[in-house]
Amino acid sequence: MIANNLRSAALAMLFxxxxxxxxxxxxxAALEFHCIEASRYKNLLQIFHDDPSTxxxxxxxxxxxxxxxxxxxxLLVTGTIAPDSADALLGRVIEGRGWLAALYLSFSxxxxxxxxxxxxxxxxxxxxxxxxxxxxxFYQPDFVVRWTPAVGKGGFLSAAAxxxxxxxxDSSLAAFLRRDRALKLDPKRYACAEGCRVVWSAGANRxxxxxxxxxxxxxxxxxxxxxxxxxFAYRLDRGRxxxxxxxxxxxxxxxxxxxxxxxxxxxxxxxDAEISVAEALETRVADVFAEAxxxxxxxxxxxALVPHLNALKRAGVRLQQCLAAAHENLRxxxxxxxxxxxxxxxxxxxxxxxxxxxxLEQAGTL
Amino acid sequence: xxRAFQAVIAVLVLVVAAIERADALEITCIEASRYRHLYQLxxxxxxxxxxxxxxxxxxxPQPEFCRAILLTGKVDTRSANDADKLLAAIEANQGWLATxxxxxxxxxxxxxxxxxxxxxxxxxxxxxxxxxxGNLSYTPDxxxxxxxxxxxxxxxxxxxxxIRNWRNYLASRKGLKPAPLGxxxxxxxxxxIQTAGVDRAGEVRVHRARxxxxxxxxxxxxxxxxxxTDKRLQRLELEQIAFYRQMDPGPDFIxxxxxxxxxxxxxxxxxxxxxxxxxxxxxxxxxxxDQLQELDRQIGNTITELNAPQFGYWIKTDNLxxxxxxxxxxxxxxxxxxxxxxxAERRSHFAKLCPNGCDRKKLMDTVNxxxxxxxxxxx
Numbered sequence: 130m131i132a133n134n135l136r137s138a139a140l141a142m143l144f145x146x147x148x149x150x151x152x153x154x155x156x157x158a159a160l161e162f163h164c165i166e167a168s169r170y171k172n173l174l175q176i177f178h179d180d181p182s183t184x185x186x187x188x189x190x191x192x193x194x195x196x197x198x199x200x201x202x203x204l205l206v207t208g209t210i211a212p213d214s215a216d217a218l219l220g221r222v223i224e225g226r227g228w229l230a231a232l233y234l235s236f237s238x239x240x241x242x243x244x245x246x247x248x249x250x251x252x253x254x255x256x257x258x259x260x261x262x263x264x265x266x267f268y269q270p271d272f273v274v275r276w277t278p279a280v281g282k283g284g285f286l287s288a289a290a291x292x293x294x295x296x297x298x299d300s301s302l303a304a305f306l307r308r309d310r311a312l313k314l315d316p317k318r319y320a321c322a323e324g325c326r327v328v329w330s331a332g333a334n335r336x337x338x339x340x341x342x343x344x345x346x347x348x349x350x351x352x353x354x355x356x357x358x359x360x361f362a363y364r365l366d367r368g369r370x371x372x373x374x375x376x377x378x379x380x381x382x383x384x385x386x387x388x389x390x391x392x393x394x395x396x397x398x399x400x401d402a403e404i405s406v407a408e409a410l411e412t413r414v415a416d417v418f419a420e421a422x423x424x425x426x427x428x429x430x431x432x433a434l435v436p437h438l439n440a441l442k443r444a445g446v447r448l449q450q451c452l453a454a455a456h457e458n459l460r461x462x463x464x465x466x467x468x469x470x471x472x473x474x475x476x477x478x479x480x481x482x483x484x485x486x487x488x489l490e491q492a493g494t495l
Numbered sequence: 496x497x498r499a500f501q502a503v504i505a506v507l508v509l510v511v512a513a514i515e516r517a518d519a520l521e522i523t524c525i526e527a528s529r530y531r532h533l534y535q536l537x538x539x540x541x542x543x544x545x546x547x548x549x550x551x552x553x554x555x556p557q558p559e560f561c562r563a564i565l566l567t568g569k570v571d572t573r574s575a576n577d578a579d580k581l582l583a584a585i586e587a588n589q590g591w592l593a594t595x596x597x598x599x600x601x602x603x604x605x606x607x608x609x610x611x612x613x614x615x616x617x618x619x620x621x622x623x624x625x626x627x628x629g630n631l632s633y634t635p636d637x638x639x640x641x642x643x644x645x646x647x648x649x650x651x652x653x654x655x656x657x658i659r660n661w662r663n664y665l666a667s668r669k670g671l672k673p674a675p676l677g678x679x680x681x682x683x684x685x686x687x688i689q690t691a692g693v694d695r696a697g698e699v700r701v702h703r704a705r706x707x708x709x710x711x712x713x714x715x716x717x718x719x720x721x722x723x724t725d726k727r728l729q730r731l732e733l734e735q736i737a738f739y740r741q742m743d744p745g746p747d748f749i750x751x752x753x754x755x756x757x758x759x760x761x762x763x764x765x766x767x768x769x770x771x772x773x774x775x776x777x778x779x780x781x782x783x784x785d786q787l788q789e790l791d792r793q794i795g796n797t798i799t800e801l802n803a804p805q806f807g808y809w810i811k812t813d814n815l816x817x818x819x820x821x822x823x824x825x826x827x828x829x830x831x832x833x834x835x836x837x838x839a840e841r842r843s844h845f846a847k848l849c850p851n852g853c854d855r856k857k858l859m860d861t862v863n864x865x866x867x868x869x870x871x872x873x874x
Contacts, residue, residue: 257805269805271805272805274800274803274805276796276800277792277793277796277797277800280793285786285789285790285793333807334804334805334806334807336804336805387804387807388807388808392807393807393808396806396807396808397808400808404808404810407801407810408810408811411801411810411811411812411814411815412814414794414814414815414818415814415815415817415818418794418818418821418822419818419821422821422822422825425781425782425825426782426787426822426825426829427781427782428777428782428783428786431783431786431787431790432786434790438793438794438797441797441801442797442800445797445800445801448806448810449803449806452806452807452808453806456806456807
């Protein structure tokens, strides 16, 4: 057994460098990082009624200095991966002082070493990742969504009274969403392809839009590299290697769960109470609906659903706020762990690159 | 004489409602609404359609007739004969045309009145067109599409046949040429058509009265005095309010119309039915179709909102999905009753208005009488 492992490791040591050197590298390669204008904190504060207390309380944070008004919560990453890409990303993470939360990924190219280092960095700093799939893509705040207004007291045909929105941020979010939030994408080169997908799969939360990107996202034809990437992503998520014939390795990239198992477990723990209430209310609404259906959905029977549906909406908003706060605290803690007072960029890059390279090496043994 | 001349000039100026698009109103059949495709919703059996809508089996629509048409572009001046184009489409489909899908930024108010009165006269339904991938997204007016599958229990679902038929219908549409929508929405004078529907869907973007100036994009005519402008616009507003009252678009509509400055537009939901039509249908069908539609929307949106991916964790919504599926099934019966009631009403209107074919000139006289009566109310 031990002999087998040693033989595999030895093979991997031969195999990974061979892949690294065989990977295609474009003539001019560099990643570009663009701050998404709408995500600057001076703009996002509008969602919190420009009130620091609302901001801190929403994220369940103790009072502290606000992020710089010019700081970006989300970056668009375009171009082609290059030998200095991980260092460049680290520079932007450090610059964000923990307030950088999301990467919108729209780059391509292959450099396994850099992909692995960037992926390890994304995971260690608990960043969320968005895979850009089409030429038109909009920035969406990662911590709040707009809810359909609550049902009014008069029943399903009446608007709720002002201020009766399920979320206290709804009206200001509506105003924010009217901004120009379009990402500035190259109309001919917008997909997240090749190494980009490895970085995307490292996100603490991984989002893509519904448009199928398969036709638009060219990917390397080298199946060995694709397999190595899949094994690496699995290793990063689960802390172990998959079985060689695990069907997960042949699944499309976007079929991986939205949340890595460890992050999902943290969220479940942090928001257990809110989850229980929302689950109970979901069942209750269905039960009351069944009663109404038993009464042939007469107008009065249908109206009886209103308070329960509104309660479910409010519970849903509270749950999402709790989850957003859990993500926020997780990310800020990660940053403080890596950069307690000052950041040693070189040391950090060395450690993270090493961690990425080790996982890549392990992945190569499969 | 001078006063008459001024009145003519005033009318000419008043009828200009500012819009950005310059192309004329186009009316096209929505291919997927041809009856030969709609029969797929009934196992390709026209008799089942007849049973569903309570129709005489011996008098079914020809397979090529269109149940819905798309109106796009500018609601044009009288000389463009938009009203006649609509009457021609109604006549060509022998009263089987039921729905107008609207995609227009507006245009000439007077033409809007004509198109609106024709819509109500022939008891047509209206819908603000929606796009999917830049093309018109069409759902037949009488059919409630099944909800996405609830968890599989292994049992045959009560709506299994409806789901099969819906899938067959979607398959039959696949080869059809899509209808691209340049402008998505219904604004300004388009709202005069939308609100005239007897069963309406979608929002309308409104603004209070405008008087076009000489330049493109001008919403006020600065060549007239303030007092003249005020007087003219007050009168135009009274006209439009009288029209909207008649069409009964819902409690917020007129208020939003009056509150929105001429330079901008505000979206406003239109009630599905005029109030007394709603009361009639609730009495006849024993359910409130509007209420159930809203419940459907609320449950569907709540499921989507609870499942927002950016939070990384969400509760299971299997119970709600099951409720939504059951609701769609129950709604399909309710909507069948509503659709059959509308169908009978529309067929009888057509039979009265076009007993031996449509006399379009006579019909236009009737429509213009309605417009004149409206203008009188504003005097």
